[in-house]
Every structure is written in C-alpha cells, then in structure tokens.
Amino acid sequence: MPQPDSATPASPRYKRVLLKLSGEALMGKGEYGLDAETIARVAAEVKAVRAMGVEIAIVIGGGNIFRGISGAAKGMERASADYMGMLATVINALAMQNALEQQGLHTRVLSAIPMATVCEPYIRRRAIRHLEKGRIVVFAAGTGNPFFTTDTAAALRASEMGCDALLKGTKVDGVYSADPKKDPAAVRYDRLDYMDVLSRDLGVMDASAISLARENRIPILVFSIQTPGGFAEVVQGRGRCTIVADRPAA
Secondary structure, three states: OOOOOOOOOOOOOEEEOEEEHHHHHHHOOOOOOHHHHHHHHHHHHHHHHOOOOOOOEEEOOOOOOHHHHHHHHOOOOHHHHEEEHHHHHHHHHHHHHHHHOOOOOOEEEEEEOOOOHHHHHHHHOHHHHHHOOOOOEEEEEOOOOOOHHHHHHHHHHHHHOOOOOOEEEEEEOOOOOOOOOOOOOOOOOEEOOHHHHHHHHOOOOOOHHHHHHHOOOOEEEEEEEEOOHHHHHHOOOOOOOOEOOOOOOO
C-alpha cells in the first residue's frame, strides 16, 4: 500500500481512493437540500482525479436532507430515524451519479439497502469490478444498519475495496484542535496518529471509523472540498490537508 511520502508530486500517490463527502457539502450556500452548481463542481473535481488514472469510490452522508441522530434527539425511535437518514444518502448518491455522468464519467450507485428500481444492490465483488473497469462507484445507504454513521460506512467500504487512502472532503483544510470558525486560536495539524485523534477526541470521524481505518492501515486525509483543484492536489501528495496515519518507524 502506498505510504504518505512515497510518490512524486507530478503523479497520483494513490491508485484507488474513497472520497467521503458530507451531505452538507452538497448544500452550497443553502440551508437544506442540494445545490446543483455545487454538485457539478464536485463532479468536475472527481473527473480531474479520474483523468489521472485513479480508481474512485464515493460515500456521501445525508445530513443535508435528514440526520438520523437529530431525529432521534427529537423523540423518534433511533433505528427508524437512521433508516430515514440512509434513504437520504440514496437521494444524494443519485444526484451525484447524474452530475458525474454529465461530466462523461461512467458511474454506478450501489445501495446497502436493496432498491433495484433505482440502483444496484451492494455486492463487494461487483463493486470491485466496477472500479477495475474505471467506473466511479457511489456507495449509498451507509452500512445498511442503524446506529452506524456514514463515516463508519466510508471506512468499511474503503477496507472492503482495498483502497489506498480515505479522503474526507470537508469545509476546512484539515483537522484543528477546535472549530476554526469559532476559535481563532485553533491549531491546525499537518499529521496525526490514529490514537491522537481518539485520545484527543478531535472529531475527524467517529471512533468506529478511525479504529477500522487503523486496523486496515488506511490513511485518512482531511482536506477542503471547497478548494478548487483540492481533491487532485491531495491525491498527488501536494495539497493542503491533515494526514491521519501510523507514525513512520524511527
């Protein structure tokens, strides 16, 4: 598996990656739902990385439409709320598929909850084959189980697909000690160990996702999806991001 310092800036550092996007990343400047311009811009970012020969899988959250944990906090039964959140991710996945296909990219949506009318069911070997054929694979409906986040789904799918890295596209350019929008003194980290994230409760991803990535030695790169060309730069190893990985041996 490629390590974080093993490639030249001119070439992609990773052969196969999983891009994790929050549902909020697709809202643009809105407060709810999908912004067509934002989705088209993200699709163009994906196209630029695919043009480098990188195989790409995507997991998208559903918080722009419905967040299960928020529904549960308002008195809804948690499992039902989580299933509703999974359905929201399917809507986002179909929107992303449409945008990617408009960019000329062959794309498949695979759902952990079977719904044959709109997309394929998740089958691991089929998903790998799609990637090998150069198709963009969008994983929908999380893990298909309540009580698990789409962050955990991203780490799970990255492990199942044998991805070289998990890239989390956010609204900020890395991991900070606190919310940089609320705390001007927040410190930005260039590199963290998996245990650093867990012990400091930095909120990069939930503990299950971090542990799964650590167990399978998949580096997590946190970067700003709002930076033009940022996805391609991070894949090339020259973008601004925070790398979460095991520390190199002394």
